[in-house]
Amino acid sequence: MPQGLTSKGAATRDRIIEGAAVLMRQSGAGVSLDEIREATRTSKSQLFHYFPQGREQLLLAVARHEADQILADQQPHLDDLTSWRSWHAWRNTVVARYRRQGRHCPLSVLLGQLAPDDEGARTVTVDLLERWQAKLAAGVRHMQDHDLMTRGIDAERAAEALLVSVEGGALILISTGSVSPLETSLDLTLDQLRVRP
Amino acid sequence: MPQGLTSKGAATRDRIIEGAAVLMRQSGAGVSLDEIREATRTSKSQLFHYFPQGREQLLLAVARHEADQILADQQPHLDDLTSWRSWHAWRNTVVARYRRQGRHCPLSVLLGQLAPDDEGARTVTVDLLERWQAKLAAGVRHMQDHDLMTRGIDAERAAEALLVSVEGGALILISTGSVSPLETSLDLTLDQLRVRP
DNA sequence: AGAATCCTGGACCGCCGGGTCCAGTCGGAG
DNA sequence: CTCCGACTGGACCCGGCGGTCCAGGATTCT
Numbered sequence: 001m002p003q004g005l006t007s008k009g010a011a012t013r014d015r016i017i018e019g020a021a022v023l024m025r026q027s028g029a030g031v032s033l034d035e036i037r038e039a040t041r042t043s044k045s046q047l048f049h050y051f052p053q054g055r056e057q058l059l060l061a062v063a064r065h066e067a068d069q070i071l072a073d074q075q076p077h078l079d080d081l082t083s084w085r086s087w088h089a090w091r092n093t094v095v096a097r098y099r100r101q102g103r104h105c106p107l108s109v110l111l112g113q114l115a116p117d118d119e120g121a122r123t124v125t126v127d128l129l130e131r132w133q134a135k136l137a138a139g140v141r142h143m144q145d146h147d148l149m150t151r152g153i154d155a156e157r158a159a160e161a162l163l164v165s166v167e168g169g170a171l172i173l174i175s176t177g178s179v180s181p182l183e184t185s186l187d188l189t190l191d192q193l194r195v196r197p
Numbered sequence: 198m199p200q201g202l203t204s205k206g207a208a209t210r211d212r213i214i215e216g217a218a219v220l221m222r223q224s225g226a227g228v229s230l231d232e233i234r235e236a237t238r239t240s241k242s243q244l245f246h247y248f249p250q251g252r253e254q255l256l257l258a259v260a261r262h263e264a265d266q267i268l269a270d271q272q273p274h275l276d277d278l279t280s281w282r283s284w285h286a287w288r289n290t291v292v293a294r295y296r297r298q299g300r301h302c303p304l305s306v307l308l309g310q311l312a313p314d315d316e317g318a319r320t321v322t323v324d325l326l327e328r329w330q331a332k333l334a335a336g337v338r339h340m341q342d343h344d345l346m347t348r349g350i351d352a353e354r355a356a357e358a359l360l361v362s363v364e365g366g367a368l369i370l371i372s373t374g375s376v377s378p379l380e381t382s383l384d385l386t387l388d389q390l391r392v393r394p
Numbered sequence: 395a396g397a398a399t400c401c402t403g404g405a406c407c408g409c410c411g412g413g414t415c416c417a418g419t420c421g422g423a424g
Numbered sequence: 425c426t427c428c429g430a431c432t433g434g435a436c437c438c439g440g441c442g443g444t445c446c447a448g449g450a451t452t453c454t
Binding site for chain 4 (some may be wrong): 006044
């Protein structure tokens, strides 16, 4: 990405990312630069003007965009997991999001395009998971501090388990089209955090 | 695949599948027919002789092979989940398998190569999940019948939740390289099936 | 033996797609 | 107004890869 960048240039750059994201969300599989070029009404030279390292850099930018979107979709609940009410609201938001998304996970498709051992691609995923887990752990810790969740399970572990439920549920949703595993697993895991009578 | 197929032909076909599987397991990402040809010491014409529909058919065969392998790796425990001892043995086998596998899931790489909405690819995954879930559910049911697991959770649901733990844990292992989420989630889910005192 | 069929080698083709280049146009700073 | 750097269009290149083809070797059956 060039150092000088006028507002017009920034707008074009964003249009490319957003357009590519939309394209991959619907088309699902591998997208060529020509398709992106056509969908965003740009030219080859613009693509390489804004992403000099080519395809990989572009896809990485789109992946980061999608990763941010995933967290943003869970707001405002994800940042305010301070009561069972908000936990349930969060749970419903997540389920609704994946139900809506159906069998097309934009991020997984994206990462499938990039080399799995590529450092950049790995970073995007790891960053997402870390941010996600941190927010969940904060929520669990707050609940434990107020005796609303059991202290028998370490907050970080609980957050890990919740993440596994969401990711695993989403993965199975992608394969089978069924949301019930996601719901079941998430509900069971949450259940386990309830204070035992 | 041709109708006539001598034992020599079948051997070559198997060699191609096995060789391609090994190749994808180590190389990780997209594999070209030329690489497969070289690794299996065959020629282009053989590849298309045994897989007339070309690359897709070949990858699909490899994917089926890998899916079967996943279940086979969990034997004999998966077919004998009749005591807590065997459940734990199964749990350890699964964890060990994914720990060994590390960040390279052959099946996910494979399916990433094929069009995600391809009917054949979908079938491979769905079949695997269904067989897997059926075996887990059978185990849970057996345990419930002998009052070794709680009857409070429907056997199919329990199997779904276990699957989510394994798949989600494996997915996170692939991304982050950490096995602990897999272990945590699996253990928590199993815990929940214990009969409450 | 001989024919029918399966199996194998490898040259060849065509296209798709990432990447390059250059000749412009635009837009704002001085 | 003028100039410079950012921005844009699109023709072009070229390597790789999936796929085709045919000629010839190996097998098996009658």
